[in-house]
Amino acid sequence: MKTLPKLKIINDPIYGFITIPSLLVFQLIEHKYFQRLRRVSQMGFSYIVYPGAHHTRLHHALGAMFLMQKAVQVLKSKKVPISQKEEEGLYIAILLHDIGHGPFSHAMEHSIVENVSHEDISLRFMEALNQSFNQQLTVAIQIFKDEYPRKFFHQLVSGQLDMDRLDYLKRDSFYTGVSEGTVNSQRLIAMLNVRNDALVVEEKGIYSVENFIVARRLMYWQVYLHKTGVVAEQLLVRVLKRAKQLTAKGVELPASKALRFFLHNDIGLSDFSDEVLETFAKLDDNDVISAMKSWVDHEDFVLKNLCDMLLHRDLLKVKVKSKPFPVKKLKTKNEQLMSRYKISEEEAAYFVFSGKMENQAYSMEKDTINLLRKNGKIVDVAKASDQFNIEALSKSVVKYYMCYPKKQ
């Protein structure tokens, strides 16, 4: 890979300095598709609970690339051969793995677009960039799609112990101040090795892996699925749903050109032409916030109030339980709201709803984290533990929430 004419370093509060490994990587970082990620928050509305959580997807992508550089260094020192071309492919694959994220991310996958995952869009971006950059991203794309012959490359980008997770857990823990959610990315990486083209962790790393799994579980329930953050996300989904509904009815809502396009059109994966991609590439958090700031004065009761709640952090009340809420309870709340504000059942349902949250700390079904025993045997970490705690964590946990207005 071509090196940069000058050492380019980027300040990072977590790792100190991030060095850009090659000219091509530098050019990709400079590209407007990547620069857009400066305007997409990594943690969506979590800053409503954790005021420090304003870091961006761009920053996380750079961090994950840094860890990939460390991983390559470790594996090479253990005599795993990695060619220059493969190395660059790994850096590009991890750098761009999240480039398809839209504003406020996950919520958008089912509101701005119609069931299109951010991974699919990331792939579309990579293909477009591959054209612009003279097919230099081919290896990266193969790795990303898990079509590269050496399977551990894909595992480093996307797996239960990938550079993505190792960076975002550390980074989100750092920026939220939830210090107990930290993981020792450096130690975990130092324990990596490769056997039969698959990633393994050396046996003595078992407690670090356990800790990593538990830290991830904590981050989910304490941070990512914090009930206040969940309400905010749900409100946002409803804002966009309502906006689409009104648009469909012929109401012309103020919005940026790009956002307007997605309000007017139902875009599925098959609709993602180059033109649609170019429009998507203009969307970021600002479009959504700015739209809400104008919709807060709109005459529609539902749209106006949802926006007001989100912008001024005056959210719905939320309860969380381990069992589903009885339909009757929702119905009562709904009826109270209907009668109080003279709104329809459908309209009231925007403010009274239930849902579920789910997290599986560790999956024993696919792409398990495997330990390499000193005797050379390879075993799933959940089976290798001296206790059944990891196995206990492999069962999915589901919680149910119900939201309704504070004062009725």
Add this chain to the structure above:
Amino acid sequence: MKTLPKLKIINDPIYGFITIPSLLVFQLIEHKYFQRLRRVSQMGFSYIVYPGAHHTRLHHALGAMFLMQKAVQVLKSKKVPISQKEEEGLYIAILLHDIGHGPFSHAMEHSIVENVSHEDISLRFMEALNQSFNQQLTVAIQIFKDEYPRKFFHQLVSGQLDMDRLDYLKRDSFYTGVSEGTVNSQRLIAMLNVRNDALVVEEKGIYSVENFIVARRLMYWQVYLHKTGVVAEQLLVRVLKRAKQLTAKGVELPASKALRFFLHNDIGLSDFSDEVLETFAKLDDNDVISAMKSWVDHEDFVLKNLCDMLLHRDLLKVKVKSKPFPVKKLKTKNEQLMSRYKISEEEAAYFVFSGKMENQAYSMEKDTINLLRKNGKIVDVAKASDQFNIEALSKSVVKYYMCYPKKQ
């Protein structure tokens, strides 16, 4: 002061936890005027250089309030009497001291409004809140305006060693990763005392004060006045200037309602009616970014190109010198641009310009930082030092920059 029914704590990556000291403070934090600060970046465009610098004015305000709580605790332990009313006044004054900041802050003081400082606007906000909250902010306002009889209260809010600086230096150092810019806020606060109603630092704190002054100087030249950040800020000022110019010519530019108001009207301090304030309260970083995102497609050569540079981080070239750049050099660059793009001199001047940056690490002229000697004497820290280094730093440093397009 009325306490909260329940302990409210906020996670902060720097201090661990911030406790909300009273019900009134809690209500002010919840107010939409304050919540707006979630959408105003503390460091403007610095994230273009330091990708971690996305923390907000809301977060800084909470941090400064935390330090004020520590300062009150220290002073009380040293038998400086502070009543409950005064205490709450201090917390509110520091919490709201920056509430008047507009989007991208300092640059805006001379573009969105006409020479209205953010302090003036902060005061207008406080007065409005004082009305809503039944005159409970009176002491805070007196402290903020330096009209409260006990002068050290104002010094804690605004001075050369105030809680504002102690938080922003620490916070900006933390989020940028410029670790050497950190200050030991806790130690400096532990050294505070009061003599003749004025703030003093105990003698043994002298090296911490020196270090604080040097750290501030470093943060200015390495971070706040980093040439790339300065260009970005200058481009933004020009974007808004051009937008106002076009608006004045009758061109209707897409913009949020609030931003449009300020494009259409020249608002000086005397124009800041309640209505104007309410409009200002709707402005934040999103309005500006979103406007630029639509203006990037505008037909005006100047507006379009300035926006494009900022959004895609493809900025002007910048040179920095200790002496002003010769007018001739600017003229040559300007003419090249005119001829290349067939634009007027005035238009070219948007892309070719010079300016100066200035910073004074320490001022010996007013509100000096005073040391309390063991013998009871009080002396300016610059005079107390065993060397002339602080005095050397009291001279203002000026640097000159010149910007012009990269490729001509």
Add this chain to the structure above:
Amino acid sequence: MKTLPKLKIINDPIYGFITIPSLLVFQLIEHKYFQRLRRVSQMGFSYIVYPGAHHTRLHHALGAMFLMQKAVQVLKSKKVPISQKEEEGLYIAILLHDIGHGPFSHAMEHSIVENVSHEDISLRFMEALNQSFNQQLTVAIQIFKDEYPRKFFHQLVSGQLDMDRLDYLKRDSFYTGVSEGTVNSQRLIAMLNVRNDALVVEEKGIYSVENFIVARRLMYWQVYLHKTGVVAEQLLVRVLKRAKQLTAKGVELPASKALRFFLHNDIGLSDFSDEVLETFAKLDDNDVISAMKSWVDHEDFVLKNLCDMLLHRDLLKVKVKSKPFPVKKLKTKNEQLMSRYKISEEEAAYFVFSGKMENQAYSMEKDTINLLRKNGKIVDVAKASDQFNIEALSKSVVKYYMCYPKKQ
């Protein structure tokens, strides 16, 4: 409690500053019994693996006291009444809870003394100090002995979620650099409350508690029971056992006066007169290291070689398994050693031995960590979890090790 004439603060890399809460606490810290703890390492021989682990028992005691101050503050803010006398009692109890630790700690409980726990000796120290300080430690002693009527006081000093553990896990994680072993002491403390005079954790703290338990488990297996540290400790036990054996045979070994006393006498709990206590108070890590440094030149094969191994970090080989090692294997190694060095079976056994390590991450049997549900119910955290992971961790884990010389 009498306050200090001047604010006394101590620098701590973890908490920033530790404030000394009262005159009596200050005097106890200054006392030579407490100052001795500057010369007793908190983590024994762990520095052999983790070179940063040189912090002392004095430092940990101060840190635990700091956390107790935070806990008192939180509980008071939740309207748990705590009198000034009780408050000071808590600070003293936690400050002195480990004052009875001898050099290199746990190993010493069965070699320097005969089955006397450090807690017993701590109590003896407290009683002696109580006499010197005019019975002002009475409440502290009651709390320490769990004889104080309000049971949660003892739980704060000694329980499954006490200030001791909250400090040592955080501190040992900090100094070793095993960052994933950190616990969020501040958050856990913020979640504390009292019901029926017993400590409870508010429900939403459940994930922090889980993380705390797992972090502790990690610290045990990765740090405290790291096989290299365990070998070192076992060698030390054998050094002292051999020294006692030789002394009993009439060999006069060079040693400090205090250490010589314990080599010559078998001291059980009932032997702990004031005089013995005074002698014990002169023992610290230096006595042991210095003795070994002189014994390394002794003619006794066993003593000399054990000391040499420890001082020059040229330890025995160690293997760890989940099942006991077969006696035969030990026997073979032993015989090889006997024949090679012409030593007796008993002598060889000093270098060839096996043992077991045990840790229980959480006990469901006594003093469980109890959650306070929002509905007021109290439940063991292991039962409250949404998964069986804590319960899985309540089973004791045992591992077996076997040590023998590297080259034979």
Add this chain to the structure above:
Amino acid sequence: MKTLPKLKIINDPIYGFITIPSLLVFQLIEHKYFQRLRRVSQMGFSYIVYPGAHHTRLHHALGAMFLMQKAVQVLKSKKVPISQKEEEGLYIAILLHDIGHGPFSHAMEHSIVENVSHEDISLRFMEALNQSFNQQLTVAIQIFKDEYPRKFFHQLVSGQLDMDRLDYLKRDSFYTGVSEGTVNSQRLIAMLNVRNDALVVEEKGIYSVENFIVARRLMYWQVYLHKTGVVAEQLLVRVLKRAKQLTAKGVELPASKALRFFLHNDIGLSDFSDEVLETFAKLDDNDVISAMKSWVDHEDFVLKNLCDMLLHRDLLKVKVKSKPFPVKKLKTKNEQLMSRYKISEEEAAYFVFSGKMENQAYSMEKDTINLLRKNGKIVDVAKASDQFNIEALSKSVVKYYMCYPKKQ
């Protein structure tokens, strides 16, 4: 250089992980000469003021080696050719640069030995190791002695911006908790370059260099020359002086064999035979502390009391001024002591004395820190600054202290 069969990593709380670069380096670390540094505290008696400051010379040596690895990496990336042999030489030179430190370091250079600097002893150790390791340390020794043709190699090991300082300032700041004394070693190293075989710092690093100089000044006055630490050190010098005096008079003081040798013999540089070196290699902090612990019961008034003060942290009173203390004042205090305890003038002088402390933050006279301007010119950083602050700091600062017993 021969690589290790297995990746060896060492946990470091500051840098995360330190990797051992070669087999020879690994063997040197394992050598008993180097392992001895585990028992020599980096900061002497500073822990009396800063209880966290118990890190060792071994740990600092490893840290400095880590930074050297970073520096080599940066210089290589800037096309400065460094051969494998030179690289290993650099690592060994920095690893062993302080191996000659005796217990409690600087104080010992004029008490245990007679005006032999630790650098001289380091060199003696290196020469001895060079013999044992088959002349593989020759390059390292040339670098250490500044006899290697490429001068910047020596500057990296010993200069005003060497890896030694970059590690110890960062490390001592970390362990004391004096956070404002931190330096950004990584940034400074990233700015390094070489011109005409001399080290230079790229121009934009100027503020980091300034900050480094000021941080060092702060660490000297706030930490290394903290008056309480200075008293402790002075007491220790006097303990050993007195012990030598008594020994000379024929009093046989208990001490380790190694310490006894140095009490009985005046060892200058020319006396440092292989045998003396071997004896010196057995000395560490334990010998001194243990000796004091036995001397505290000695009948000599001076020795006993000096030891008592140090061990129980009940030190002399100390005053600090910018001018020398009048001889008369000392005389009066001395006489009071003589009459009170019936001791001779000479004996009293052990408890009543004055001295001076000196620090020069930056020297413009030799081995200046040079900036590399963008135009290729090289200039002393003190001349390059936009203010005279560095120049102001190049004047040596002297302070005077006077010590005497607390109660007389």
